Amino acid sequence: MSIRVHLGGRLCPPDIAAVPVFDRGFLFGDSVYETLGTSNGRLVFLDDHLHRLARSAERLYLKLPPRDEIERAVQETLAAAENPESRMRIVVTRGDGGVDLDPTASGQPRLVVIVQPLGGPPPELYEKGAEVEIVSVTRNSPRAIDPAVKSGNYLNNVLAMGEARRRRPSVHEAILCAASGSVAEGATSNLFAVVAGQLRTPALEVGILDGVTRGKILALASANGIACHEVSFMSPDDLRHADEAFLTSSVRSVLPVTRVDGLALGDGKPGAVTRRLMLLYRQLVEAQT
Numbered sequence: 001m002s003i004r005v006h007l008g009g010r011l012c013p014p015d016i017a018a019v020p021v022f023d024r025g026f027l028f029g030d031s032v033y034e035t036l037g038t039s040n041g042r043l044v045f046l047d048d049h050l051h052r053l054a055r056s057a058e059r060l061y062l063k064l065p066p067r068d069e070i071e072r073a074v075q076e077t078l079a080a081a082e083n084p085e086s087r088m089r090i091v092v093t094r095g096d097g098g099v100d101l102d103p104t105a106s107g108q109p110r111l112v113v114i115v116q117p118l119g120g121p122p123p124e125l126y127e128k129g130a131e132v133e134i135v136s137v138t139r140n141s142p143r144a145i146d147p148a149v150k151s152g153n154y155l156n157n158v159l160a161m162g163e164a165r166r167r168r169p170s171v172h173e174a175i176l177c178a179a180s181g182s183v184a185e186g187a188t189s190n191l192f193a194v195v196a197g198q199l200r201t202p203a204l205e206v207g208i209l210d211g212v213t214r215g216k217i218l219a220l221a222s223a224n225g226i227a228c229h230e231v232s233f234m235s236p237d238d239l240r241h242a243d244e245a246f247l248t249s250s251v252r253s254v255l256p257v258t259r260v261d262g263l264a265l266g267d268g269k270p271g272a273v274t275r276r277l278m279l280l281y282r283q284l285v286e287a288q289t
């Protein structure tokens, strides 16, 4: 099990991997990133993640290094780590500048790739289901730092997670609402509810990240006859009274939720629709790795 870092165009020992204090990612969170995992040692949905990285960068007018350079760094770092399964973070910052906010004052983009052992929730959590807490910290407005952009500025989500853990230390994930009052997404995950056998998930317009896993679940539901509605409003009570719920993210895959704000959801166990989608998603990942 090892940690490997790619920085400045080459592999770099993790204990000395450092960016300059004038890096805009460090100073302002002026960066974009992706997190993805492996299955059978291969990166899962790499192409989707690189596309989203490009979309995020475009929205921030941030120039990415050429794709082949990113792919080379990705493959070199993964190979060097030699972990059975890994988790990868690809970061591109706007590079070095002074302490001037002006984005045109920056140099070349800086690419960093970090690979570490996959980690992720323990298997028991998939059996038992996770606890989530709906927090008062509001998801960013799409007119501010658009949640559709996966930028390095995660302070809002950090605050959400802090609030959730202060309230209930056992909580796995914080759920943020949009300014409209609609449930939006988790601090690092998308959210689905199941009501009367049908899936509901906040629509992209609510102001959320277009999660790679979320997209796969929507496609799997549609291909397998599970009705799914992307809703423009889901109240906190809609979530608290759902029959089932689950989180999706690249590192967690599909993680059942069995408690919201300290109260059991449905019968307090991962539900049938959730378990079916967990299986379908596992099969999809297995088939492509």
Ligand SMILES: Cc1ncc(COP(=O)(O)O)c(C=O)c1O
Residues within 6 Å of the ligand: 035, 185, 186, 187, 188, 189, 190, 209, 210, 211, 212, 213, 214, 248, 249, 250, 251
């Ligand atoms: C805010 C947020 N929403 C959703 C997700 C899930 O996205 P994906 O399925 O692409 O990992 C993440 C992942 O980190 C996230 O940070």
